[in-house]
Amino acid sequence: MIDMNALEVRTNEGNTLVRPFDFYLKKREIVGIFGESGSGKTISTQAMFNLLPRSLVSSAVEKVIEGKNLDTLLPREYRKLIGIDVGYIPQNTTEFLHPLVKIKHQMLEGFVTHQCGTKKEGLKRATELLTLVGLKNPKKVLNGYSFELSGGMRQRVNIALSLMTNPRIIILDEPTTALDSITEHEVMEFFKKLNQEEGVSLILITHNMKLIEKYTDRAYVFYKGEMVETNDTETLFKYPTHPHTKALVQVTREEDVR
Template sequence: MDKLIDIRNLTVKTASGRVLVNRVSLDMEKGEILGVVGESGCGKTLTAKTIIDLLPENLEWEADKFEVLGVDYLSAAPKVIKTLVGGRIGYVPQNTGFYLHPMIKIRDQIADGHILYTKRTPEQALDKATRLVCAAGIRDTQRLLNSYPWQLSGGMRQRVNIAMALMNNPALIIADEPTTALDSTIQKQVVDLFRQVNQDYNTSVLMISHDLGLVKYYCERILVLYAGQVMEEAGVEEMFAHPKHPYTQMLIKVIPSLNIKRGEKLQEIPGHVPDLRQVIRGCVFKDRCRYRQEICDREVRDQTIDQHHIFRCNFDL
């Protein structure tokens, strides 16, 4: 299979040297649905924004290798990367309103990018926009297309973002918490849409989420991040059958069950994510880990079960 993304040892840091993403490696095959999971602040969104060239100006990145859709980010001209991102990568942001201009109607915002990159007519672009917003679960398509972003709910804006991401038939869709602000029925409709696009056009989907339960049912492989580092990577079935890292084990354990009784408290992971402003020696998860030993304060090692299952821990649990 062709590699769509091949990133080795990506590090994202502030100008002062504070490391936010620490030597993350990520690869995707063509047509694959990959889930990246972890708590807020673990580096999921920063990794995605590096791929779409939208890191905040106060951050910088470096990597040993960074290739996306055949483009080498380490040597390519900025214009080449911008063209790639606009034409062949669709992005669904976590912040539903940030990428929508408040004073431009939805119909124009969805259609303009399609016209720019495909040279279609405005009529053709509007026709496709209508079909996509309908597929995203919007019934009154004409009212929505003639609205401004500030007239829409967060859930409606999110579905607009999804339609925009799909307009150019991208080879890769990056969906950052795509079901935020959506009720459970629309959530299923949205992720089913991603799966349908994947099946119909062999489009790769990089789904970022804090919801491991959601990722379990829609992704083929999972990358678990914590405090800017990869804790574990494996196929979905292997990950849930044989989780190796204590953090992965705890994430699986706290997935809400349909059998939970009324009034029963949901399980949670004790402790807090470490302060990345401080230099952390050894394992970044040690303060929350029940298996912690003295060696964890000094070092942590990467272990390989096979080429499809790796984890970062001093012990084979």
Template structure:
């Protein structure tokens, strides 16, 4: 199947007072049509910057230094700011963790939904408003006619997140990038929103990149997962394979961090140590200092991301030796 998005060797740099550092180092992945790809990894490993690079929403000191992202036959990184704006919110849209920050407190929900649609769709204001009500209904919102007339502060967090998802889907995006879309919500609403995203993906055939810390969420709605560490993809596989047989010591560590109900111990196994700071120079494998099976070679040479079985890629000398 031809992927809808193909990211190749993405490098994203941040300039600070101490110099320029790479926060995303050679990330490559493909996103299939209607596929949900989970991006996981500890805080600071570059998940958000990867997705912000694709949507062109990087801050002033951050830039894509190399790589390409092919969407509909064109490299997104070569688009003009105007073309990029057209793409964003249109064919590629994004949901963030905090819905309040993305909504304007001074305008009604309906007003903002309409304003979002008008530049991207051949549609009148009246049609756009009708569509807003339909989309809110799709989100399981009761009395949507009333919600379109509401201001953001009149709605609960869970409601606002539904509004955000409705907005992000309003222009029939081909790709939806959701960065921790449910972290700020309580568990029941989280579950509802995830169920909804799952239904929407089937209804509209939208491809989704879902960024999350939560492996349970990944298991529920992703088709494939990419595990990131220090700006790199360490392992990627179909979700079932990754859960059945994680290979990378880092991925195994992440799985051990999930609390289990049947565990008697009142502690969580965690991966010792921390993600290196961006300013740290790593030699060899970035995970080596924290890895239980690290060897001299791991400290010296960085392994490549290698396909170890169909669709299952891993960046680890130890795993490669096991498979050899």
């Protein structure tokens, strides 16, 4: 699904923020990207899809998504690939949803733009998805604004929004940040089911090692702008090699005991 070779992120002035690293994602796989704040995990993922802010640039020997080289795609081909096949759930639910545009219009925009169906079909799908993610009054939510919703409700809207075009890859950037522990479990189980039953590949970006251990097949560990370790999840937790990974696993085990 994704194959990145020597991907690097720099500022426009040439300062390196993330050192070159390789990354791949298979079909039906859940891959974790773990790191503390400022470790480079989010901007690394943005770089994979050419979604970095203008102040940053990336380079790579190769950037391939679903067999297509991003650096050689025409703009319309890139928009179609990213707009339809890739779903994104952001970390900051307040900034991601427009406060002055009704939820229904935000959910319809990509669906209609990429010709996935009519507005009527889009509203029907939006209603079904909002119900699926646990919102009890989807019609009220669709006709409302983001500032009228709690953090947990906004996150559920973002989840539904990411599913509107039936993506084959979904990026989960700290997807449970605004959720309580019970809702966190429900959301992650939902994505696990989506992965197992629909074959959607997932990239889970998080600072929560417990989520990495429970839900991912493989994981990449970032530390101070460098990918310091990667392995299948079971091996990573049983036999960590980098000192930073060892410390993180130790803390996780101590929390489990408590």
